[in-house]
Amino acid sequence: GTRDHPPAHVALRDRLLATVVTCFKRHGAAAIDTPVLELRETLTGKYGEDTKLIYELQDQGGELLALRYDLTVPFARYLAMNKITNMKRYHVAKVYRRDNPATTRGRYREFYQCDFDIAGQFDPMIPDAECLKIVHEILSDLQLGDFIIKVNDRRILNGVFAVCGIPESKFITTCSTVDKLDKMPWEEVRSEMVGEKGLSPEAADHIGEYVQLHGGLDLIEQLLQDPKLSQNKLAKEGLGDMKLLFEYLTLFGITGKISFDLSLARGLDYYTGVIFEAVLLQPENDHVEEPVSVGSVAGGGRYDGLVGMFDPKGRKVPCVGVSIGIERIFSILEQRVKASGEKVRTTETQVLVTTPQKHLLAARLKLISELWDAGIKAEMLYKKDPKLLKQLQYCEDTGIPLAAIIGEQELTDGVVKLRDVTTREEVRM
Amino acid sequence: GTRDHPPAHVALRDRLLATVVTCFKRHGAAAIDTPVLELRETLTGKYGEDTKLIYELQDQGGELLALRYDLTVPFARYLAMNKITNMKRYHVAKVYRRDNPATTRGRYREFYQCDFDIAGQFDPMIPDAECLKIVHEILSDLQLGDFIIKVNDRRILNGVFAVCGIPESKFITTCSTVDKLDKMPWEEVRSEMVGEKGLSPEAADHIGEYVQLHGGLDLIEQLLQDPKLSQNKLAKEGLGDMKLLFEYLTLFGITGKISFDLSLARGLDYYTGVIFEAVLLQPENDHVEEPVSVGSVAGGGRYDGLVGMFDPKGRKVPCVGVSIGIERIFSILEQRVKASGEKVRTTETQVLVTTPQKHLLAARLKLISELWDAGIKAEMLYKKDPKLLKQLQYCEDTGIPLAAIIGEQELTDGVVKLRDVTTREEVRM
Known part of the structure; x- marks a missing residue:
């Protein structure tokens, strides 16, 4: 699950990381660094079903420690501990997961995350739009081929759940089931909802009508007119912000790669607003025109409640951030380098x-x-x-x-x- | 013992690391990366008295893991596992020690090491001389003020112990006592030898005559003439190589900063030949001319037996390497920046x-x-x-x-x- 990285590997990875960090710096981010070791209690209750993947250390004289699972929760703890209410930072470092590694898909127990986050109370959707611009820039700079960035909003999803009659206590678990729609067909997701999660078949079907929708400004307008959804306060807020987001993305000239996709849910508990995920596309073969997704390479969203969980007085700091899946990108580029027969130099000797x-x-x-x-x-x-x-x-x-x-x-x-x-x-x- | 690093900290540290890595690349090193987690058994028996400082993880389904203590042992394991007999590599990464942190002296439980190593069977002292040149370049590039690089050889020390009548089984423990000479006066070191380590007072005094010597080529020549030491095979070998080393260092033009110092012992078990340590010097005050050491900022040596410990057939790969104490250097530069009132920019926004x-x-x-x-x-x-x-x-x-x-x-x-x-x-x- 962990592995050594030989020189050819590190040389290529450093090239990728340099592209990512250059973009983060271009957007004015400062770098911070937090320890690999966190108090166990800092990490619990933030990752939903994935809590079992946290690596725990032996008792270090009364200190129960664990290895960090991501860079977002340590960032939120850092902001709260230092009473920082306003910061744009990046962090490139390794995180640890006791997962069953799927090494062919570029998943390991020790891997890099490349995070960019904006913390602070600002006018709506300006920082959110910048995060999407960053994903667009990095995927373009790396020349990975065609991609699409799916966008949704937890408030819209929660609004959908509400108008479908799901009790609020089941929002998070329903969310993580919807999140599986990119890996399994609707029928299976539906049966998990009804079977494991205990939703009524009618509610599940109703949800299905919404979460299979995707589009652009037109879909946002259509849902804003939806008689039920427009009555829901959360959904209306989310749809209004989504419209604003698309305005800003139009000014950035990147709406061509953006899809408002109601199936996007993202598994982590801490998201509160906009969520997004970038997937690479690949023409399936010469006969079929529809491109197929070859996997997610970036993701993120808004998490306005996380910092408050670490503040003794519960003071909130709104945050939005993006994480670039550098290991996935690495596997793709490594295969490409191998196929091309290019020899990666591992030293710079002149x-x-x-x-x-x-x-x-x-x-x-x-x-x-x-x-x-x-x-x-x-x-x-x-x-x-x-x-x-x-x-x-x-x-x-x-x-x-x-x-x-x-x-x-x-x-x-x-x-x-x-x-x-x-x-x-x-x-x- | 661990800590967060705010932007001003990371910006300054990145500047230091860039200087160090630039030097490593200038010398043609490739980068490798090994995991933070090692099997516990990989680390045991390599660090002498410091084994108790190793961080251990909870049992991960039959795997007893620990956090790496340095980058040298993982490198040796990497060479043996991959059957590599020839490599020049650098590695800049964090290591972990369950020490009582002395944060004022720049010591923490999580800290960076910057290592450069040359593995392979080569003509004597050419790679060793390059390691010293690297230390000289980095300390000059960083403009840290005056410094001296102490050099010794474990074979010479062992020869000294032998002619003083110490049994071979006590060489390593005597070594770690001699190593304390930079922190305590000879009288205390002597009493530890006699009291705790059980050497005879005569043997200790005899050792004292040798380990208080330091100088240059003249001292090497003098010891080569020493009637007892010159009869000892190991000592003779070490002194011969030391002479060769000084020849090469003369060609590099850096002997002005090098001191052959018989008190230098270095604590780790795995050293087998040349050892060295760089210390910064500071004029004590205006009245005293003798500069005083403000602490070690780089060190290293030859470890010809370590790779063989990981090879199933015990095949040896001779190695020599250097580690730059970036955290210590950081504390010094941070104080200097603070004193100067310079404001370190944390972003690069134009x-x-x-x-x-x-x-x-x-x-x-x-x-x-x-x-x-x-x-x-x-x-x-x-x-x-x-x-x-x-x-x-x-x-x-x-x-x-x-x-x-x-x-x-x-x-x-x-x-x-x-x-x-x-x-x-x-x-x-």
Whole structure:
């Protein structure tokens, strides 16, 4: 479930992380860092059915600790502990889950999360729109192919549940059942609702009419006219904000990739408003035109109640955030690199310092020291008298573009011969 | 013992880590990554007296796990598991110790280590010299003030113990007592040797004559002539290599900061050859000329036996490595920043998109979207109608250098007013 990452892996991952962090910084986020270890009680009651996946440590002298499950709950605790009411931050770090790892789908027990969050009381939907813009920028920058960002609102879902006659105590559990609609057909979701969750068949069918809808501004307008839903205060609020969100996304020029999708529920307990999830699309094959989803690569939403849970006086700080699923993206790009046969360089060495004759170790050591001091990335073989062929072979194996050659003649003349490893061109300088 | 890191902290730390990683890459190292969780048995028996500081996890279904204590043992396990006999790698990551944290001295239960290691069978002392060059480069690049790098060799120490009549079974424990010489006077170390460790007073005194010596090539030559030490095979080997090391360090031009110091022992069990430690120096006060050490900021050494402990057939891979004590360095630089009153920027935002009148949110959203798409780091206030003064104040508070101002007139003219926040100069463009 955990694994070592060899150099080719880390080199590619660092490239991905750099793209993500560059985007987070472009949006003015500051970085914070919280410990891997949290008090167990900090994590309990935040993750719904997933609480059982939390890694627990042995009793450390009265302290019951656990490994963090995500970066959102520690962020909320951080805000509350430090009485911060206003912050835009990113955090790129590993989280831990005692899951049965599905390693082929890029799921492990230890994996990176890349989070961007905006905390504070602001005018509605401006920060929410920025989160969606960020997802759009990152997925475009990474050139992952076609994608769609599904958007919904917990208030709309709760409104739907209410008008379908579901008691409020069953909203969260119904939510996590709806959330399975991306992995199983409606019939199965319906039977879980009726069988396991105890909803009436009529209520389930009624829910089904709503949660299978998706569209854009037109659908928002249509639901705002829906005689039952428009009577529900929560749903009306959510639909009004959804309309505002689409206005802002139009100004950002990204509505082409956004789908208002009532089946989107997201499993975590702490969401309170807008929720969203980005999925990559792939043409199924040449005969079928409909693209199929190859999995979620980013998600997030608004969680206005979480910070208050850590504040002794319950003071709330509204928050909205996005998490980029870097491990999933990594698996896809890794497969692509493999298929293309591209060789990922694992070092950045610019020049190998070489000697063509024996007894020239001192000359190599002096030259490489000068290169390092000048900030040039340089290597040499750790042998007293390596063969020139071996040295040049090392350049080819590792992708070092230049060899600096110093022999007796060069030492006498006070020059260095620089060889382009690929073209074999040489200059003395 | 663990702590949150606010933005100003992370910004400064990232600056330090970037310097360290740049140096590691300059020397051609590739990055690997290993999990925070290791099997408990991997870690036991490697850290001498510090084994009690290892954090243990609850039984995870038959797997007894622990949090890594350093990055060296996981690296050795990685080499053995993957049958790698040759590698230059760096790893920057957090490690965990159940220590009583001395937070004023920059010691915590969760902290970064920055390691560079060279594994492989090579001609003697070339990789070892490179490790010392790396320490020299990093401490110079960070401009931490004067420093000295103490060097010794476990073989020389063991030779000293042997000629002083200590049985081999007591070498490691004697070593960890000698290691305390940088924190307590010889008299106390001597009494621990005689009292707790059970050495004879004569043997302890004899050891004392050696371990209080320090110098350069002259001292190496002197010890090579020492009638007893030169008869000891291990000591002779170590002294011969030490001489070679000083030759290479002379070619690197860094012997001015290197001290061959027989009191240096280093506590960890796994060292087998050269060991070293860098300490920062500080003039004690104006009256005393002798600089005093303000603590160790880097250390390392050769551990030729560790990989073999993880190989089922015991195959050895010689290794030498260095660890940069980034947390200690951080405390020093943090104090310096505090004293200077310098304000560390926590974001990199280049421009704030502002409007001077009401009802211009759409204009701001359109402009900021264009800036982001052009790769420019931009922010705006998340308010529909913020006051211009508030917006400019935000620039001053966060150090954003430019404000892009669009009002009715600019929209009509199709231009943007760009304002330098410090000089208040404005241009329309």
